[in-house]
Amino acid sequence: MNELREHKTKQKTVAFHTMGCRLNFSESGSISEGFVKRGYQIVDFGQRADVVFINTCTVTDGADSTCRNLIRKAYKSSPEGRIVVAGCYAQMEAPKIQKMTGVDLILGTSEKYKVFDYLAEEEGNLVKIDKTNEFWGAATTTADSHTRAFLKIQDGCNYICSFCIIPQARGRSRTIGIKEAVKLAQNLVEDGFKEIVLTGVNIGEYESTSGQKLSDLVKEIIQIPGLKRLRLSSVEPNTLNDELLSLLENSSKAMDHFHIPLQSGSDEILKSMRRKYDVAFYRELIHKIKRKFPHAAFGADIIVGYPGESEKQFNETYELLKELPITHFHVFPFSKRQKTTAAKLPEQIQGHEKKRRVKKMIELGEEKLAEFSQSMLGESFEVLFEKKNREGYFSGYTSNYLRVYVPSKEELKNKIRKVKLTDWREGKLYGEIIY
Ligand code: SF4
Numbered sequence: 001m002n003e004l005r006e007h008k009t010k011q012k013t014v015a016f017h018t019m020g021c022r023l024n025f026s027e028s029g030s031i032s033e034g035f036v037k038r039g040y041q042i043v044d045f046g047q048r049a050d051v052v053f054i055n056t057c058t059v060t061d062g063a064d065s066t067c068r069n070l071i072r073k074a075y076k077s078s079p080e081g082r083i084v085v086a087g088c089y090a091q092m093e094a095p096k097i098q099k100m101t102g103v104d105l106i107l108g109t110s111e112k113y114k115v116f117d118y119l120a121e122e123e124g125n126l127v128k129i130d131k132t133n134e135f136w137g138a139a140t141t142t143a144d145s146h147t148r149a150f151l152k153i154q155d156g157c158n159y160i161c162s163f164c165i166i167p168q169a170r171g172r173s174r175t176i177g178i179k180e181a182v183k184l185a186q187n188l189v190e191d192g193f194k195e196i197v198l199t200g201v202n203i204g205e206y207e208s209t210s211g212q213k214l215s216d217l218v219k220e221i222i223q224i225p226g227l228k229r230l231r232l233s234s235v236e237p238n239t240l241n242d243e244l245l246s247l248l249e250n251s252s253k254a255m256d257h258f259h260i261p262l263q264s265g266s267d268e269i270l271k272s273m274r275r276k277y278d279v280a281f282y283r284e285l286i287h288k289i290k291r292k293f294p295h296a297a298f299g300a301d302i303i304v305g306y307p308g309e310s311e312k313q314f315n316e317t318y319e320l321l322k323e324l325p326i327t328h329f330h331v332f333p334f335s336k337r338q339k340t341t342a343a344k345l346p347e348q349i350q351g352h353e354k355k356r357r358v359k360k361m362i363e364l365g366e367e368k369l370a371e372f373s374q375s376m377l378g379e380s381f382e383v384l385f386e387k388k389n390r391e392g393y394f395s396g397y398t399s400n401y402l403r404v405y406v407p408s409k410e411e412l413k414n415k416i417r418k419v420k421l422t423d424w425r426e427g428k429l430y431g432e433i434i435y
Pocket of ligand 1: 158164236
């Protein structure tokens with residue numbers, strides 16, 4: 001017993017904090033698995049740990065300052081621990097991070113997987129931000145306590161959207177092969193995951209990068225016995241083709257939830273952003289999908305306050321979003337990212353004006369989500385349950401990405417149940433289990 005206790009107290013610990021996109025979460029999943037394999041115990045971020053791993057994001061100024069706060073917090077909780085700052089912000093702002101107290105290791109987007117090698121090296125302030133074009137496969141693991149598994153199938157981006165720093169932070173597009181993706185997906189299913197979310201920076205580039213069709217990859221993964229649900233993460237509108245849509249339409253495992261970035265509802269702004277579609281194309285795409293999937297939920301990224309965005313152009317975006325059946329808004333104030341074309345544009349919009357537009361857009365998003373949720377009352381969906389709240393309600397997502405709460409004495413985590421949606425109260429959807 002004493003021996004056991006002694007062994008326990010000696011076990012090394014690691015704490016993680018992951019910011020940003022699902023891709024980062026899938027990568028943290030694989031890295032945390034690597035720590036567990038090496039005998040580490042994962043503890044909550046904020047607890048004292050031997051290693052603190054912060055997987056960062058640099059999509060906006062706000063993300064950057066959150067990263068710096070997290071580094072301060074990590075140092076406060078683990079002054080003796082080794083603090084690793086990895087990912088997109090590390091890639092772009094290594095010199096700034098290097099000046100912060102307590103940081104031991106700065107790893108860029110391609111280097112983060114080698115954290116174990118670098119930790120074994122001498123202590124000190126190491127910076128590793130070389131970029132390679134290698135593809136690192138990654139996926140959520142059971143250690144993350146996620147119920148849905150994020151499987152990384154693509155990384156980087158070859159587009160040159162004027163506002164975006166991702167191609168600089170993550171490099172050019174690269175992908176996993178179909179065979180390898182299927183193997184990783186099989187492992188996830190064997191580990192007990194019922195739902196897989198295919199993830200990447202721009203998964204629509206899968207075919208142009210790998211020469212293999214995304215629809216073929218999806219077809220193979222859908223056939224894996226034991227997999228119950230498949231979701232796609234964000235897909236660029238110009239890449240969501242009919243072949244893929246009809247494949248999804250004909251599979252009971254494919255979820256009727258689409259995240260299709262819009263960014264702006266003004267053709268002039270879309271052109272300046274160098275997006276590869278116009279408003280008419282986007283509108284028609286959403287209607288086409290809605291005809292195929294009548295219960296579908298749509299998510300969209302929206303940038304407000306892009307340089308030169310007039311009140312009229314902002315209103316065009318607002319009206320377009322009001323008109324379309326889009327329910328999950330991801331609203332970002334335009335943020336100047338270094339070395340991007342948009343950062344150099346004249347007519348930058350003032351901060352307070354951006355805030356006003358963000359607020360107005362978020363309010364519209366809330367109204368539309370409430371409206372959509374209420375329109376689904378009386379309908380029944382399969383729900384994959386995730387967690388229990390303090391009031392004793394389990395919650396999980398429907399196929400069309402509505403979080404629903406049900407009272408239950410039974411342990412429902414990672415179980416799928418058919419649920420009838422019965423009530424909408426104070427911004428939450430409630431239901432009862434049918435079977
Ligand atoms: S598609 Fe555009 S916005 Fe998306 S990652 Fe690529 S460059 Fe950035």
